[in-house]
Amino acid sequence: MKRNLCYVVALGLALSLTSCGKKLGQFSADYFSVNPDPLEVQGGHVPARVSAKIPAKFFVKNAEVTVTPSLVYNGKETTSQSYTFQGEKVRGNNPVISYELGGTQTIPVDFVYNPEMAKSELMLNFTVNQGGKQYVLPAVKVANGCVATSDLAYAGGGNGNSASGVNPAVAADAFQRVINQKYAADIMFLINQANIRASQLKTDAMQELQKEIANANAAQNLELKEINIKSYASPDGGFKLNNALAQKRENTTKSYVEKQLKKDKITEFGELTAQFTAQDWEGFQKLVSQSNIQDKDLILSVLSMYRDPETREREIRNMSAVFEQLAETILPQLRYSRITASVDVIGKTDEEILNLVATDPSKLTVDEILYAATLVPDLNSKTKIYDTAARLYPNDYRTWNNLGMVQYEACDYDAAKANFTKAAALTSNREPQMNLGLVELVQGNYDKANQYFGAAGGVKELDNAMGVFYLKKGDVAAAVKAFGNEKNNNAALAQILAKDYSKAKNTLEAIKTPDATTYYLMAILGARTNNESMLTKNLREAARLDSKYAQRAANDLEFANYNIAL
Numbered sequence: 167m168k169r170n171l172c173y174v175v176a177l178g179l180a181l182s183l184t185s186c187g188k189k190l191g192q193f194s195a196d197y198f199s200v201n202p203d204p205l206e207v208q209g210g211h212v213p214a215r216v217s218a219k220i221p222a223k224f225f226v227k228n229a230e231v232t233v234t235p236s237l238v239y240n241g242k243e244t245t246s247q248s249y250t251f252q253g254e255k256v257r258g259n260n261p262v263i264s265y266e267l268g269g270t271q272t273i274p275v276d277f278v279y280n281p282e283m284a285k286s287e288l289m290l291n292f293t294v295n296q297g298g299k300q301y302v303l304p305a306v307k308v309a310n311g312c313v314a315t316s317d318l319a320y321a322g323g324g325n326g327n328s329a330s331g332v333n334p335a336v337a338a339d340a341f342q343r344v345i346n347q348k349y350a351a352d353i354m355f356l357i358n359q360a361n362i363r364a365s366q367l368k369t370d371a372m373q374e375l376q377k378e379i380a381n382a383n384a385a386q387n388l389e390l391k392e393i394n395i396k397s398y399a400s401p402d403g404g405f406k407l408n409n410a411l412a413q414k415r416e417n418t419t420k421s422y423v424e425k426q427l428k429k430d431k432i433t434e435f436g437e438l439t440a441q442f443t444a445q446d447w448e449g450f451q452k453l454v455s456q457s458n459i460q461d462k463d464l465i466l467s468v469l470s471m472y473r474d475p476e477t478r479e480r481e482i483r484n485m486s487a488v489f490e491q492l493a494e495t496i497l498p499q500l501r502y503s504r505i506t507a508s509v510d511v512i513g514k515t516d517e518e519i520l521n522l523v524a525t526d527p528s529k530l531t532v533d534e535i536l537y538a539a540t541l542v543p544d545l546n547s548k549t550k551i552y553d554t555a556a557r558l559y560p561n562d563y564r565t566w567n568n569l570g571m572v573q574y575e576a577c578d579y580d581a582a583k584a585n586f587t588k589a590a591a592l593t594s595n596r597e598p599q600m601n602l603g604l605v606e607l608v609q610g611n612y613d614k615a616n617q618y619f620g621a622a623g624g625v626k627e628l629d630n631a632m633g634v635f636y637l638k639k640g641d642v643a644a645a646v647k648a649f650g651n652e653k654n655n656n657a658a659l660a661q662i663l664a665k666d667y668s669k670a671k672n673t674l675e676a677i678k679t680p681d682a683t684t685y686y687l688m689a690i691l692g693a694r695t696n697n698e699s700m701l702t703k704n705l706r707e708a709a710r711l712d713s714k715y716a717q718r719a720a721n722d723l724e725f726a727n728y729n730i731a732l
Contacts (some may be wrong), residue, residue, distance in 0.1 A: 188230045192295050193306050197221070199289065200275075201308040204723050205237075205288060207279045207314045210610070211639025216273040216290070216308060225263040230295040233396035233699065234304075235275045239286035239310075243430055246275045263724045282311045285721040304509035310382040311723045313613040315690060317684060318659050321607045323575040330681050334571040334582075334604055334636055335597035335627045337564035337589070343513040346391070350506040351375040357501065358403065361421055374427070375507060382509045385430045391436040392508040393427075395419050400500035401445035402483075402493075405475055409444035416442040419503035430474035436508070445475050446500045453496045463490050516541055520626060523551055532559040536568065547570045556585075563592035570601060579605050607635055633660060662687065667695055682712035690724045701728060 181436030199217045206212070216235065226233075237245040251271055252260045263269040273290075277283070288309035294301050321332045348607065351371035353362055382388040397416035399408035420440045427435060427532070451469050454462050465482060472478045483489050513520070514534065521540045522530050530538070530557060539551040552569035559565050570585030583605045590598035615635060622628050629648050634656050638644035642663045649657035653676040661670035674680070674688050685708035692700030704726075709716035719730055 180379040188226060189301070190226045190231065190296065190303065191224060191594055192304055193290070195306050198306065198308045200288060201315075201438075203309045204726075205286075205625050207283075207311055207312060207316045209316075209638060210279055212275075212277040212279050212283060212312055213274040213311070215638060216288075218271045218273060220263050220268045220270070222264075222266060222268040224268060225251075225265055226246065226296065227251055227255040227265045228296055229253045230256050230258065230260065231303075232293045232295075233273055234291045234293070236275060236289050236291055237283055238289055239284075240282045242282065244277050244283075248278055249273050266488045279312075279314070279490070281314065281317070284314050284625060284718075284723070285311075286312050311721075311726075313723045315722075315724060316637060316640070316642075316659070316663055318687065319634050319656055320605060320683070321634040321638075321656075322579075322633065323577040330683055331575075332604060332630045332656070333627055334574045335567075335600040335622070335625045336571055337536075337567040337597045339533045339564070341513070341531075341537035341538070343515075345511045345513070347509050347511060348506055349375050349378040349509065350504055352502045352504050354498075355415055355501040356409065357400075357498070358407075360411060360418050362418055367422075375505060376430075378509065378604065379427075379432065379435075379507050380430060382474055383430070383434065387512045387550040389510040389512060390432070390434060390507065391510050392439050393423060393435055394508070395423065395438075395440040395503055396506075397440070397442040397503040399442075399444055400495055400497040401447050401450050401475065402479060404479070407443055412444050413459075415501075415503050416440050419505065421724065423505060428441065447475065447654060449476070449500050450496065453490075453499055455563070457495065459488070459491050459495070461485065465489070465492075474513055476729050495536060511703055527554050527558060532562050532565065535559075536564060539568065541571075545572050547575050549576070561592065563589040563595065563598065566592070567598050567601065570598075575603065576599065579608055584710040587638070596622045596625050600628055601629060604631055606732065607631065607638065628647040630654070630656065636660075637663075653677050655681075655687060658684075658687050662690060662694070682708045684708075685711065686715050686718075689719075693724050693728060699730060701725070702730075 197219055199656075201217070205214050229356050230250060232248050234248045237244045237246075242441060248258045251263050252258050254265060255261055263273055263438040267543075275288070286668050287307050289305045289307055292303040293306045294303060320330055321330055351369065351374070353366045353372070353617070355361075356363075378394070379390065382390040395416060397412050397419060399407070399412040401416070403411075409492050420438070423438065427433075427438075447469065451466065454465050459465070464485070465488060471699050472481060482492070497534045515722050519530065519534050519538050520541060523535060527535060535551060535558070536557040539548045539555075542548055542551065549569065551571045552565060552572060555562075556565040567589035570582040570589065573579075573585065574582035583602065586598045586601045586605065590602065598623035599618050603615045603622060606612075606615035606618060612635065619632060621630060621636065629650060630652055633645045633648040633652070636642070636648055637656065637660060642660060645660040646666070649660055653673055655674075655677070657675040658670045661667075661673060670687070671691055674691070676686055685704040687704035689701045689708060692702075692704060693696065705715070705719055709719070719725055
């Protein structure tokens with residue numbers, strides 16, 4: 167009996183020692199799945215989740231396994247964070263996998279992206295600690311390659327091509343070739359009279375008006391466009407009387423102006439127009455509201471209460487004390503004719519401005535120089551003009567901002583940043599803040615970029631910049647919203663990543679100056695929508711415009727299901 171009991175105990179101990187003593191078997195690729203597969207670049211990183219499903223009676227009870235994901239590419243290897251799992255008999259705080267039942271675990275993966283990772287393999291490396299000993303199991307490949315389509319997001323300079331990159335915020339010039347100026351003078355009349363008194367023709371305002379009309383007639387850069395006469399009667403005395411009186415004042419004033427033009431031999435004055443207003447209730451209300459009359463609120467209430475002119479006048483006359491004040495201070499100011507001369511100031515022609523920029527820019531205003539830069543097509547010419555503007559007008563922030571703008575478009579980001587910084591120091595306007603954010607975005611300083619963009623609210627170019635910012639951060643939904651209805655490569659890329667292929671196609675087709683990236687994105691659309699003809703045609707055009715896209719396409723998993731060798 168004792169021998170049998172000893173035999174049973176010995177057999178159990180042996181079985182126990184065998185279970186604890188055996189090595190962990192090799193992991194199979196079938197135990198793992200990856201999401202997404204293939205991997206995708208998101209916000210400058212390659213994130214994924216590896217799901218492990220360990221079968222029953224595989225994970226030895228006294229084993230501790232450390233899994234280290236790595237991305238292998240072009241003879242290089244980049245590792246992600248390691249994770250450790252343990253059997254039931256291991257003392258530790260790691261997730262436990264049952265020997266009898268097996269188990270499931272999730273392994274987060276994250277790699278900082280670089281372009282060589284497009285052709286890569288996601289490997290899982292296993293190190294086992296068991297019974298005080300350590301050994302390595304064969305690595306397992308769980309995914310192939312990395313889709314880097316989001317990496318096509320581009321904020322940098324595009325040589326002025328609005329299809330690519332983000333246009334920096336321009337600080338606009340205020341140049342106007344034709345500026346309209348108006349000069350006016352009033353002729354005042356006595357109550358119930360329409361004759362022009364000599365004293366009214368000698369006022370400073372009338373003398374200045376006649377001088378400006380004469381100057382406009384004589385100067386080559388001035389053009390007298392119109393002379394207008396508006397005559398008024400005060401709203402007392404009844405409508406019929408005032409109507410006739412205002413018309414007489416119009417005729418008298420117009421006759422005077424015509425004689426004066428003839429006397430001064432001015433024949434080119436556009437058009438002489440005249441109108442009259444029988445009772446100037448609008449002017450009356452304005453003068454009363456601005457006056458110090460004690461009962462002005464009562465008068466204004468009468469004006470609002472009664473629409474009929476005769477009733478208004480009667481009710482106001484009933485307030486005898488008030489009416490005396492009106493007759494002395496308000497009504498005399500409403501008996502007049504106003505003569506207004508409209509004069510166009512003609513600025514320099516484009517040819518004259520460009521000639522002076524090249525020969526003597528000191529004769530130009532800052533707005534004329536800034537305008538000149540908009541007349542030349544290439545970045546080198548624009549840079550020279552903005553550099554001249556900054557030299558002559560160093561205290562105008564627009565000169566530094568726009569100089570930085572063309573440097574940015576030429577991808578000289580350090581020079582651009584220096585000039586945007588100068589501009590920001592000279593103004594509270596927000597264009598330099600927006601542009602400094604762009605430089606930080608291009609240089610990968612996303613937190614700084616976000617700070618600058620936050621200070622640039624209201625700048626029209628900001629939506630595009632924020633769209634690229636969100637793409638770089640991996641927030642596709644926010645990028646789509648920021649771009650709105652913009653028609654450029656970045657907007658189309660956001661729509662592709664959001665799988666809104668119809669809208670992306672419409673966006674790409676609406677781009678007025680498509681470039682190599684435009685065609686490459688259209689080729690990706692072709693691949694994603696199983697349109698091989700679209701893929702081939704556009705990929706060929708992209709490679710023709712920029713050979714780098716031929717090299718990229720060769721390793722791009724977007725085209726993995728197509729033969730693009732030709």
